Amino acid sequence: MASKALKHLRRFTKSTPLERGLGPMLPEGYKKFYNEWKYSEPAAVNYVPENQKWIRNEVTNEVLPVQDVPLPLKYPKEYDEQLWGGEAVVQGFQKRDMFLRRNPHFWVPPLQRSVVYSEVLNKHISVIVTRRAIQLINANYGFDHYLLKTPACDLKSLLPLGLKRKVLQELHKGCPSYADTPDKQQEIFSRYKTYLSAYTEEEIEWYGYSLKDAIKKYEDQIKAATKVTPLKTIYRAELIEKLKTAKIDEANSEGLEVAGSTWMQKMNPFGKKQET
Amino acid sequence: MWKTLGKAVAPILRESLILTPENVLQQQLRTTYILKRRNSPFLNKNGSLPKRLKAKHYIYDLVEDTNVNREPDMNVILTTYVAGLGDVGDKVAVRPNYAYNKLLMTGQAVYASPENVEKFKDYQSNIEEKTYSSATSQRAVDCLSRVTLSIIMNKETPWVLKPWHVKASFRKCGYWVPEETIVLPTNPITGPNLELENKEFFVTITVNNMEKVNVRCKIHHWTTEVVDRLPHEKDFWKKKLDPVFSEDAAILAELTPNKGLNADQ
Numbered sequence: 001m002a003s004k005a006l007k008h009l010r011r012f013t014k015s016t017p018l019e020r021g022l023g024p025m026l027p028e029g030y031k032k033f034y035n036e037w038k039y040s041e042p043a044a045v046n047y048v049p050e051n052q053k054w055i056r057n058e059v060t061n062e063v064l065p066v067q068d069v070p071l072p073l074k075y076p077k078e079y080d081e082q083l084w085g086g087e088a089v090v091q092g093f094q095k096r097d098m099f100l101r102r103n104p105h106f107w108v109p110p111l112q113r114s115v116v117y118s119e120v121l122n123k124h125i126s127v128i129v130t131r132r133a134i135q136l137i138n139a140n141y142g143f144d145h146y147l148l149k150t151p152a153c154d155l156k157s158l159l160p161l162g163l164k165r166k167v168l169q170e171l172h173k174g175c176p177s178y179a180d181t182p183d184k185q186q187e188i189f190s191r192y193k194t195y196l197s198a199y200t201e202e203e204i205e206w207y208g209y210s211l212k213d214a215i216k217k218y219e220d221q222i223k224a225a226t227k228v229t230p231l232k233t234i235y236r237a238e239l240i241e242k243l244k245t246a247k248i249d250e251a252n253s254e255g256l257e258v259a260g261s262t263w264m265q266k267m268n269p270f271g272k273k274q275e276t
Numbered sequence: 277m278w279k280t281l282g283k284a285v286a287p288i289l290r291e292s293l294i295l296t297p298e299n300v301l302q303q304q305l306r307t308t309y310i311l312k313r314r315n316s317p318f319l320n321k322n323g324s325l326p327k328r329l330k331a332k333h334y335i336y337d338l339v340e341d342t343n344v345n346r347e348p349d350m351n352v353i354l355t356t357y358v359a360g361l362g363d364v365g366d367k368v369a370v371r372p373n374y375a376y377n378k379l380l381m382t383g384q385a386v387y388a389s390p391e392n393v394e395k396f397k398d399y400q401s402n403i404e405e406k407t408y409s410s411a412t413s414q415r416a417v418d419c420l421s422r423v424t425l426s427i428i429m430n431k432e433t434p435w436v437l438k439p440w441h442v443k444a445s446f447r448k449c450g451y452w453v454p455e456e457t458i459v460l461p462t463n464p465i466t467g468p469n470l471e472l473e474n475k476e477f478f479v480t481i482t483v484n485n486m487e488k489v490n491v492r493c494k495i496h497h498w499t500t501e502v503v504d505r506l507p508h509e510k511d512f513w514k515k516k517l518d519p520v521f522s523e524d525a526a527i528l529a530e531l532t533p534n535k536g537l538n539a540d541q
Contacts, residue, residue, distance in 0.1 A: 047311055067320060072329070092335065093335045094336070095314065109308050110343055125517055
């Protein structure tokens with residue numbers, strides 16, 4: 001143990017985004033989503049993972065250790081507005097001949113514009129997809145099942161994650177988009193309600209936001225909760241109170257209350273009359 | 277993906293089987309470039325930082341490009357009658373792109389999931405009256421309604437039009453129409469009568485004892501004597517003609533106009 005501790009002594013462990021800045025302040029629901037999104041192991045799509053520890057050379061019968069080192073993947077900016085079904089861009093080299101220098105190459109999945117239909121939201125959505133995404137939707141018998149069954153690390157992109165939040169919110173409210181047809185509403189809800197048990201209300205509310213958006217949402221919530229009254233308003237109220245206790249007649253007069261309501265005051269955007 | 281699924285949705289897994297991937301994904305889904313390192317990376321020691329990859333570890337070979345592989349047919353259950361495919365409740369195997377773009381997205385079909393298979397199992401047997409006799413009947417009706425049939429009759433010997441004349445003319449056009457399905461106009465058509473050359477009437481065909489379709493017909497006189505033969509009329513189906521029986525005018529006007537028929541002709 002001691003040797004292991006020594007080995008790790010000089011290593012600087014970088015703090016995660018949830019440990020610095022406003023990260024620790026975020027609700028537990030978001031932290032759970034973030035860990036599922038960023039720190040879970042996604043499915044191997046662009047390569048065949050090494051599952052075994054050892055491999056035997058078929059010619060020499062030599063046993064050699066192997067380790068699973070995933071290919072480094074790239075996610076372009078557009079990735080967050082599209083539905084790639086777990087695929088990514090692979091940057092690497094092609095070596096086309098023994099006597100040729102390696103050539104840089106990007107393996108980009110073919111993209112096409114298509115439509116996905118969400119039964120819960122009762123909406124057709126036009127998105128750019130890969131063939132794999134459509135196949136996954138078909139294999140899961142529908143876009144909603146695909147979203148709800150797939151963990152965040154595989155959906156990866158912000159578009160399906162945001163849609164998943166909307167679907168979960170809709171389910172949590174009991175499918176209000178089918179309010180006109182109660183039979184249909186009941187059928188849809190009973191089809192998807194199983195998925196709801198994996199999430200609490202807070203988790204649904206905070207699902208699928210990027211860290212930046214989550215922090216903004218958190219800040220907005222804090223801002224909305226704390227209503228700031230300008231000090232001048234407080235002091236003014238205090239002064240009027242004092243004058244009243246001192247039994248000064250002007251404190252009760254009309255002029256003091258409506259002092260600011262001239263036409264100039266209305267023009268001035270900062271001159272909004274505060275409740276005293 | 278499935279490795280982490282358990283962690284993400286552990287609570288439901290115990291309650292229900294809906295999240296188990298086995299019943300959904302029967303075959304492995306790989307629809308992308310699958311790559312392989314040409315040079316295997318350095319082995320990492322237990323508990324230490326992973327070793328840096330060198331340029332040679334970024335040389336990849338293409339194992340498989342699954343985008344060019346042919347996808348197997350997909351099963352869907354129809355929710356409406358689709359001409360040439362099937363009626364409501366039929367489970368049909370179609371190409372995946374057609375199924376997704378034309379059937380599923382338009383709401384003409386649903387996925388053949390176990391739930392839907394159960395739902396549509398007895399749909400056809402519970403229907404009291406069928407709207408369509410078969411999957412292709414509507415297509416046959418559409419096809420026949422576009423035809424202008426030229427019924428070739430003798431120019432010399434007297435005749436009365438009979439269903440077998442119509443059947444023979446249909447056969448010449450490539451349609452096999454049984455005699456008992458042909459209903460001629462109530463008034464008999466007799467000849468030879470050269471006035472009929474520029475007039476049209478309709479016969480009614482019954483497809484599968486169910487769908488009825490009116491077919492536009494025209495008499496053409498023919499003789500074995502080459503000199504007596506009427507001159508060849510080019511694209512006779514494009515000409516607008518008067519009805520043989522004036523009471524049929526409304527029905528003939530309703531029939532699907534022929535391709536290339538000009539309104540001014």
